[in-house]
Amino acid sequence: MSEPFALLLTLLVLLTAGWIVTVRERRAAVFGFIAYGLLLALVWIRLAAVDVALTEAAIGGGATGVLLLRVSARLGSIRGMSAPPGLATRWIAGVLCAGVSLALMALVLALPDPAPSLAAAAMEPIGRTGLGNPVTAVLLAYRALDTFLEIIVLLLALIGVWSLGADRFWGGEPAAWRTGPPSPALVFLARVLPPFGIVIAGYLFWIGADEPGGKFQASTILAAMWLLAMMAGLAPPPRTGARGLRAALVAGPLVFLAIGFAGLWWADGFLAYPDAFAKPLIILIEAALAVSIVAALALMVAGPAERLPRR
């Protein structure tokens, strides 16, 4: 890939972003956004960040896209958050935002060269983790607390989504799609895709330790397969109060914490791994986290409970 490609990509990204912000139709903007997510994945590949590219494609483009499509399909007309701004406001806002953009560009050009980097620092002790992929090492060893809290953020957002349901439906099933019976095409897709999805997800998960890939990307694909099955009516959505579901949600954080605290005994402190078992422990944590992430992602897209809980 060459510089003209980067230039083209830059122009495309900016044009799409501009289009999303300026186009009249809400739905058109949502479609624009999905395309924008795919363009971004290309940018990430061009930036040699394949892990991020996969995440962006899976979550930024995929999950967000499905979510936004579902929402825009159901969204009625709602009171705007402000009156449509006049020309003067638009101009003022435009000038100010252009100012920020220009300042930021100047700052980007003013970044030091050679750039400071933790790449060497990250590679040096990577042997102690037994991992080959430095991004995974950062996520699950060096900055493991961030990753742990990220799962808590997911759970919190899920509780937030659930709390928006009605009191009487609490613990019941979400109604991911209300409108009519699923189309035959959707049912067909839902029958054909999941086996492939599961295989791809398993592969991504497995190589994540050493190559680009990992739990988030894998989990997102699994969550998407599950959602597809729910949408097509092939798998019933789980009750949000179901014991198994709740257990799946907390499995990741609890395993993470348990291994973290065990580090006090078998290693040098909380969240430390003994060198000999580091890789298996990390994979165990990733597996537990993946369970929680699949459940959280899928249910977050499915929305709050809207049917009575089955007793």
Place this chain on the structure above:
Amino acid sequence: MMPVPVNDAASLLLVLAVLLPILGLCAMLGLRGLHPERVARVAVPLGVALAVAVLVEVWTGGQALHYTLGDWEPPLGLRLRADGLSAVMLVLSAVIILAAALFSQRQFRTPEGIAGDTRAPFTFWSMLMAMWSALNLVFLGEDLFNFFVALELLTFSAVTLVCLDGRTATLHAALRYLLFALLGSVLYLLGVALIYGRYGVLDIGLLHELVQADPVTLAAVAMMTVGLMAKASLFPLHLWLPPAHAGAPPAASAVLSALVVKAPFFLILRLWFDLLPPLPSPLAGQLLAALGAGAILLCSLVALRQARLKLLIAYSTVAQIGYLFLMFPLAAGPLAFWETIGWTGGVLQLVSHAFAKAAMFLAAGLIAETLGHDRIGEFAGLARRLPVAVAAFALAGLSLMGLPPSGGFNAKLLLLSAAAASGQWWIAAVILAGGMLAAGYVFRVLGAAMADGPAGEAGGPPSPLARQLVVLALALVAVALGFVPLQPFALLGIGREVLP
């Protein structure tokens, strides 16, 4: 050179302080049969004990506690750190959350005879836990990106609590809060990106050794500060705060005003006093102070005109946050001794406002529960009906007005002294004028409540005395802070070698 931190048993307390509420959250989520309020009954006292233990440890040890997570040293790894200020903030949030939990035990109790959990109690208690964990992380963290995650946890839990009652108006308020807070987060993250691009380090302690006053650093600090200002609802970025308070449950309002808006402010403090290199000119600090002055004057005036008690208190919060931003030019002056005066005054304002405002919102909650509304115009007779709540409101008001003896008075005295010593008279004038305006809105409420009228009879059953006493206790703490000696606290200075 920084001392080499050791992970000892005492510093493990920091990890526990962050993780204990999350464990509570997991227990609530994982085991429906436990009933969230019962989990809270275990987790909250434990958390308070942890916070107090950290404070005692820092106080007796006379130095900051460190914990390096997973033994991965920064810049690669993460570290938790508690100095005197963090320890005080930790105890502050523990006490306020304890009060909120005691106050809400009845309001958010799972109904009898239900095996699992129910919506409002589950949401309230789990979000309270998450919020607590996030607050502790903000006070103990050292890593700029770690703060971002903590801030997001804080935002999500606060937004969910705000719209707990599910009415359309509160949903709109929550959406507005969420979007504006997200805007703030992204701006903060933008600053973090620039800092990383410039130094390749995110640990504040390490950055302090590296930073230079170059354009990239300063621009990053500006972006982070403004992003945090949006979350702290500093004037003129306070659009979300009044509506968010209008429909929130009283305990949620209390923690929102007392703690949630203070967390981003705490981070601004850390950026400006621990990260930013000393600048030759106070211009930027004065800009912050000017916004603070705008908040004090404008929002106090607006508070005077509110018809609903909760909105009045909410505007008072915006005004009182303004005081916090007055400390920047005062604490950055050239006079070494008075630097600590201004700094201590700002921190004391933060603490005493937290207690006073929590007391006020809880008192407002009791009033609204008893009367069925919170329209100040119909308060006549209230003092007879709810004497303890009105007394708590009055005591908290004392602190807001800055009358002695109260924490608010001491805080304003210190800020005033710093303003006088550095010759920044306009700040002194704003502090005094703000006190007068606060007296105006506090007396408006008290005057209405003391009048003879029908509110003494109407409405539901009186609130149980225990809840009223919780509110009174908070207000008394705000007043008791006035008996702390006016000397700069030695405690707040522990572990802050950055400061003189």
Place this chain on the structure above:
Amino acid sequence: MSGSLNLAGLLLAAAPGLPLALLASALWRGPRARLMRLLPFAPLPALLAALLAPGGALVLAPDPLRLTLALDLPGAMLLGGAALLWSLAGLYAASYMARDARRTGFAAWWLATMAGSLALFLVADLASFYLAFSLASLAAYGLVAHERTPAAGRAATLYMVLALLGEAFLLLAFVMLATGEAAGNPMIAEAVARLPTSPWRGAILTLLILGFALKMGLVPLHVWMPLAHPVAPMPASAALSGIIVKAGVIGLIRFLPFEAGLETAGTVLVALGLFTAFYAVAVGVTQHHPKVVLAYSTVSQMGVIAAVLGAGLALGDTRTGTLAAYYALHHLLVKGALFLGVGVAAGRALPWQRAIMALLALSLAGLPFTSGMLAKYAVKDLFGDGFALLLVTLSATGSTLLMLHFLRRLARAPDAKPAGTALLAPWLAVAASSLVALWVLFPVASGAGYGALIAPSALWKAAWPMLLGAALYLPLRRLGGRLPRIPEGDAVVLGEALVPLARQASAGAERLDELIRRWPVAGALLVLVILLLGAALQLSAGIGPLRAG
């Protein structure tokens, strides 16, 4: 100063301590029911302290708080007078308000105000002074607002606004006084000793005089007094007009640097005081309600005291504090007795009651052999022989005029309820004590002997201004109803004309806030603040326009 416990020190601590303890006891049901009947006993430790403990001192809290009590001569005189009036007015109140539905609340405010006002006369450090001043000044709000009529509401609001304004002035002055002191909380005397060399001397003096003048009611800061004093229940009016205004007097006594002497500030204070003395008479004679006339008389008398303090400051005379306190003691007791008397001797009262009221009233003008003459005699020295002395002498003429007007309005007022011993006895006791106390203290305060007082020249000096006043009163009486009616609180009307303006300002603030809280506006402001703060930081760091590097 010794920190050890001693009897004198304990008495000092008990002076504000007992009222506060009684106040705290109101938390329990039993004492609460008896609170009203305990009022007369609350100030007794203070009275004992004033009699037994002048010169005593007690350090309540050591460094760094340095809360310290100390009783000097001016403090002891005012403390004794105040304690006596609090006690007797409390006795009066116990009977006068026995059937008042809100008497318990009244008693609570009463005790809080009492504690603050008594503490004020015996605290020696800056922080305690501010604390006592705030307590006295803010708790008195409860006394003003007690009746809950619209008039009381208006008066109480105005009182509160101005009291808080005064607090703000004083707070800033104190902060400036304490800045540069090694101790966080300096002794008042130490801080005042350094005042003349402070770089902010002018500002501090201005703020101090503004703050205390508000409490004393010097024109034009007197506007709250004619509104607030009359609306309170009778015993509370006595306490407000007798004692609370002395908070300003003790403040000036404590905080003006008499030792160093400041000519300009002194002269300004004399001018302010004398103008107040005559202005209040001029407005007072147009008033109809006897309590309002008395309130104007208080304003006028406080003007005289301010002039005394100003003259002493200009001269650098260290006796000034004692002399001013002596004069203030006279006013404290006489004005207290007059207000209590309005409750028993209004309308068609018994002749002996009228006679006593007349004696008390004219005592304010300096009637020979009354406390007024003694007080005026004692302070004359400070004024030298010039124009100021003439004006001070003529202020007695004004007082005569005003008091004759008061006696006439008192006789025309609606009849007082028939008073029993419970009301008459405290009234008479205060009246008598004014005579006794001033005569006893005369040699101590003035340094002169009694002989000087009965010299014919002294008597004539006291009498001629009064005769002039009496002569002037006749045409005034003729004019009677044709005098313009000046509203109570005179200039307050001008001030209240600003209220709609303030309303507009706050309405404007609300509109501005609404605008700012619109999403696009807030968003644009956010971006603007980023750019401004970024630029400000670059400028603060000495970096010009943004450059790479």
Place this chain on the structure above:
Amino acid sequence: MTPLVSAATLFGLCASGMVGIGLYGLIVLPDALRKLLAFNILGSGVFILFGVIGRRGAAAGLDGDPVPQAIVITGIVVAFSATALAATLLLKISDAENEPEDGGKDEP
């Protein structure tokens, strides 16, 4: 031949542009869903900036600094959570406003 601007720098400029566009949309668009899209554009601008910084920090045999990449992965998940929460709020408001008979309240 070295190009005038490297790809990383080009994407850095692109990220700056995205931030500006996202900010603009967030400020002026009245519709909440559109605001949410604008927020995501703004966020992705910041993420790309992190990516650029990571790419510039290529060293030790890696194509980029792994720390910013990990940060972005966490950031993307957080942004998704925020989007999901906001979108659900939006749906709930829409449901409440389009069912006027119960006055916007869930429970009768």
